[in-house]
Amino acid sequence: MKTIAFFLLMFFILQFTVAQNDFQRVFNSKINSTKENVRIEFLDDLGNSGYLPISIIKGKTHGPVFTIVAGVHGYEYPPIIATQALLKEINPEELRGTLIIIPIANLASFYTRTPFINPQDQKNLNNAFPGKKVGSITDRIAFFIRENIIAVSDVFLDVHGGDAPEDLLPFVCYYDNQRKQEQTNLAKKLSENSGFQYVVSYPYKLTATEAAKYTFKQAVQDGKIALSIECGKLGNVQKENVNLIQQGIYNMLETMDMYYNGTGAHKDIVYRNRQTYVKANVDGIFYSNFKAGDEVKKDEVVGYTTDEFGTILEEHIAISDGIILYMLATPPVNAKDTVMCISSYVEN
Ligand SMILES: [Zn+2]
Numbered sequence: 524m525k526t527i528a529f530f531l532l533m534f535f536i537l538q539f540t541v542a543q544n545d546f547q548r549v550f551n552s553k554i555n556s557t558k559e560n561v562r563i564e565f566l567d568d569l570g571n572s573g574y575l576p577i578s579i580i581k582g583k584t585h586g587p588v589f590t591i592v593a594g595v596h597g598y599e600y601p602p603i604i605a606t607q608a609l610l611k612e613i614n615p616e617e618l619r620g621t622l623i624i625i626p627i628a629n630l631a632s633f634y635t636r637t638p639f640i641n642p643q644d645q646k647n648l649n650n651a652f653p654g655k656k657v658g659s660i661t662d663r664i665a666f667f668i669r670e671n672i673i674a675v676s677d678v679f680l681d682v683h684g685g686d687a688p689e690d691l692l693p694f695v696c697y698y699d700n701q702r703k704q705e706q707t708n709l710a711k712k713l714s715e716n717s718g719f720q721y722v723v724s725y726p727y728k729l730t731a732t733e734a735a736k737y738t739f740k741q742a743v744q745d746g747k748i749a750l751s752i753e754c755g756k757l758g759n760v761q762k763e764n765v766n767l768i769q770q771g772i773y774n775m776l777e778t779m780d781m782y783y784n785g786t787g788a789h790k791d792i793v794y795r796n797r798q799t800y801v802k803a804n805v806d807g808i809f810y811s812n813f814k815a816g817d818e819v820k821k822d823e824v825v826g827y828t829t830d831e832f833g834t835i836l837e838e839h840i841a842i843s844d845g846i847i848l849y850m851l852a853t854p855p856v857n858a859k860d861t862v863m864c865i866s867s868y869v870e871n
Pocket of ligand 1 (some may be wrong): 595684686
């Protein structure tokens with residue numbers, strides 16, 4: 524019996540190794556104008572299995588490697604649906620360089636309709652970087668993305684939206700990494716050309732050895748040009764948000780001289796570089812008369828939380844003036860949740 528178990532184990536390990544090399548084999552192929560899909564299999568020590576779908580589109584001529592990831596959070600649908608449209612539309616004959624597209628990074632979250640986390644190991648893929656070679660399934664997926672996909676990317680775009688309970692104003696964002704000015708400048712230029720009105724930058728203070736946690740922050744730490752789109756809300760597919768994402772990606776590809784289907788930058792770009800976060804201190808039922816995109820004033824009451832009998836437990840207060848970039852928009856609230864992200868602009 525032990526021998527059979529050993530051979531079975533070897534068989535699984537071998538399968539795993541072969542499957543993981545599939546990406547490298549396709550990516551390194553010298554054949555132009557091709558589109559190949561691979562599924563990278565994962566199996567962890569807890570018995571969780573799954574795969575990462577990856578489409579590799581090689582253009583007619585040599586050029587940059589541009590990666591697009593959707594579904595790191597599987598309940599954020601507009602990024603996933605926009606990516607599906609791109610997969611259908613993009614003609615390799617008209618492409619310069621290579622596109623790597625991960626249409627749904629967290630399939631278990633998608634198919635079980637679970638916000639934020641992978642229900643198999645209860646981990647958030649967007650909190651798991653750099654990942655672990657031998658960890659639970661989310662750690663392994665993060666590790667694979669970093670070692671194989673980020674490593675070969677020139678530009679890395681991670682597309683998100685408001686998750687199931689979140690209202691959100693569409694925006695494009697990048698890290699203001701002062702130590703890598705060239706990459707930061709190009710991430711800013713891609714953001715400005717995306718067609719999104721709101722261009723948001725985050726401060727970047729990560730050292731080389733700290734865990735990046737977030738998917739596109741890992742790409743920044745690894746010296747790549749990286750940015751993120753946030754578009755869509757409340758676990759729904761809004762046609763206008765799908766279109767914004769699609770157009771945003773075409774505009775970025777055009778900026779990179781890789782594909783020509785752009786519509787140009789927004790005529791009235793609004794820059795934001797300072798975010799404050801209103802946090803909940805209690806569990807309860809959340810109320811607010813505000814929505815994403817509304818202006819709020821410092822010290823204004825922006826919502827409140829009651830217990831199950833209607834007694835007010837907490838009033839939520841704006842920490843700064845600004846617009847609501849995203850906010851909780853459904854009743855359940857848990858202590859430590861971000862109730863609201865308020866965004867403003869300060870001159871350096
Ligand atoms: Zn997300």
